[in-house]
Amino acid sequence: MIRVVSKNALALGAVAIFCVAILSVVNQLTAPRISEQKLANKMAILAEVLPGVEINQALLHDCVMVTDEELLGRSEAQTMYRWRKENELAAYVIAATAPAGYSGNIDLIVAIDPNGTVLGTRVLSHQETPGLGDKIESRRSPWILSFSGKSVTEDNAQQWAVRKDGGNFDQFTGATITPRAVVNAVRNAVLFVQQHPELATLTANCPTE
């Protein structure tokens, strides 16, 4: 009896070792390609929010981890890139989260110039209803482009809302919560940049992947 059990245990162990060996080989082989893909993906997104800017390694390395649950929507640190044009700070590219989406968090990336004007923004991930809330994606609707060029001042706080709430941004038929959440998140990201002028001089501290 014990002999059979131990024989089976050994066989099972052998199969497990064999599987792990194969997996580690495949992992080794695909790891460089996967990190390449992740990087390309990141660069493509940065290129979308910073139109006309050449995305290079310098931009990716000039990166600071920032945390602000109230304005950036997450209790964990989020990444922020600083784009410098001829050594002059020209834009912050900041990851922000809209915590009040219709179903869960909406992750955004927002490019903001140091004065607080939005240069561009895109949705990175969301779980909003397909066909209703997913119009926040740039490939479904140009709505997300309406943020470009908008700035936040003391006088125009009211305009940073969907039309239903008396603001300047369209809501979608059948979906008001989603655009409302995105509008607030973008506005908060701008406020974050405006409230923290020291961001320009912090040392880059993003973990390298």
Add this chain to the structure above:
Amino acid sequence: MSQLKELTLQGLWKNNPGLVQLLGLCPLLAVTSTITNALGLGLATLLVLLGSNVAVSLVRNHIANEIRIPVFVLIIASLVTVVQLMMNAYTFGLYESLGIFIPLIVTNCAIIGRAEAFASKNAVLPSALDAIMMGLGFLLVLLILGGMREILGQGTLFDGADLLFGSWAKGLRIELFTVDSHFLLAMLPPGAFIGMGLLIALKNVIDNRIKQQNAIEKGSIARARVTGAAQ
């Protein structure tokens, strides 16, 4: 040759994993919102099924009966991880859009079902054939459901095919009609459920027709009994 024919018939029709065995419903209902997603998941499942059937068939005489299930699970889980890594490396966009459903192939009962019911009792070649046919059967159901939902839901076909095949495939996208508001029911999981029910019903109707046809040819229909009548 007759075995090939039988396996094809079983996988694609008589014992179709989607329509008859009703296995793997979770991914089937969840990812079929577009034909591209359906194709991606279907191909990934086919690949895993083929790998697992071949591997299980190879080890079937060396593994004691008591530990066969854990061994099958190990094999399938490893294969799924391999496929996941490959998709992550070579079809990144699709990997992102299928999300959690790639690792969930592990839990697709169709795969362990074939391992246990067929591959563990048959030689490598028939097992591989069985996997291909079952995988194709599953893929076909995914494609039909995905096509139905995509047409009804957003009026397109092959939307986002570039995620799967690279940028040349952008031209595959067919815009059948444009709508301001999408037909939500088709896009959401309940629509998938209803669509699936309709497909199963359609299959049963066709099966009944064929049965009746055969019965007429044999001439036995004349003596058909009323259900529940005395014997």
